[in-house]
Amino acid sequence: MVELTGSATNLTIAGRTFGSRLIMGTGGAPSLDVLEAALQASGTELTTVALRRVDPSARGTVLEVLDRLGIAVLPNTAGCFTSAEAVLTAQLGREALGTDWVKLEVIADEVTLLPDPIETLDAAERLVADGFTVLPYTNDDPVLARRLEDAGCAAVMPLGAPIGSGLGIRNPHAIEMIVEQAGVPVVLDAGIGTASEAALAMELGCDAVLLASAVTRCHDPVAMAQAMRHAVSAGYLAAHAGRIPVRRYAEASSTMVGRID
Amino acid sequence: MHITLNGQPHELPDGSTVADLVADLPHRGVAVAVDGAVVPRSRHDQPLTEGAAVEVVTAVQGG
DSSP, X not given: OOOOOGGGTXXXXXXXXXXXXXXXXOTTOSSHHHHHHHHHHHTOSEEEEEEEEOOTTOOSOHHHHHHHHTOEEEEBOTTBOSHHHXXXXXXXXXXXXXXXXXXXXBBSOTTTOOBOHHHHHHHHHHHHHTTOEEEEEEOSOHHHHHHHHHTTOSOBEEOSSSTTOOOOOSOHHHHHHHHHHOSSOBEEESOOOSHHHHHHHHHTTOSEEEESHHHHTSSOHHHHXXXXXXXXXXXXXXXXXXXXXXXXXXXXXXXXXXXXX | OEEEXXXXXXXXXXTOBHHHHTTTSOSXXXXXXXXXXXXXXXXXXXXXXXXXXXEEEEEEEOO
């Protein structure tokens, strides 16, 4: 198997380059051992963690896994419903992990887990002012994506579908519009269920894909992690290969000249 | 001294500090907020006050 390198795999956000266009989440894995094997198979170099109250009985930590694999950590603000909660959680993440990068996530309710656009934009403005490199999870709304970029976010991360739903990309047209207007990297975040959907995200022009459940909650996380790794690279290559136009009728690939009577 | 630690009532000797609370925890991956504001490690020697609401968090699987 040929290993892909160069632009098919190199992702640059805010001046930092990662050797994979697949950003992984760590949520949902049945054990740290399974998580470690899946992360390694995915080839990811940037991976999210959440911040929660210390459990003194916990054994082994996700940080030990990421350190062993040499994967950069991206703290998130998962579970926050307000800008104020998200800002404090981001600041705790910076203190705990020594990074000013944050995946900003402010959800509106526990049923849809959809981003609250008002709180998300407010938190983004506050965190940028506080020196954070902000990667916001956002709706598939081109206007909101533009507002987040204007607020100084280092990337925009529109959802394909609700978190953990595996519904894929419900509004490809909106994702294309976000990509066309964006001056920062676009990361398709949430909703991916299988490899073809990750490839589609890249074919739509996204710079990267962020996913967790599709890998961590499937039957064979290592196999799916490999599938996602290849899908993201394949989608990127296809997007930049100048595909053939779509036609309503057939176009023969063999010449009609010289055929026998 | 009574404080609230991660949402639960907690008793501490008077004069206890943030450093006392986190003494048994690893340095990396742990952060503390008191009354809604992060207390950086450089200020963990500050004494806690009666009724303080303390959050001690760490990185877990997520996102």
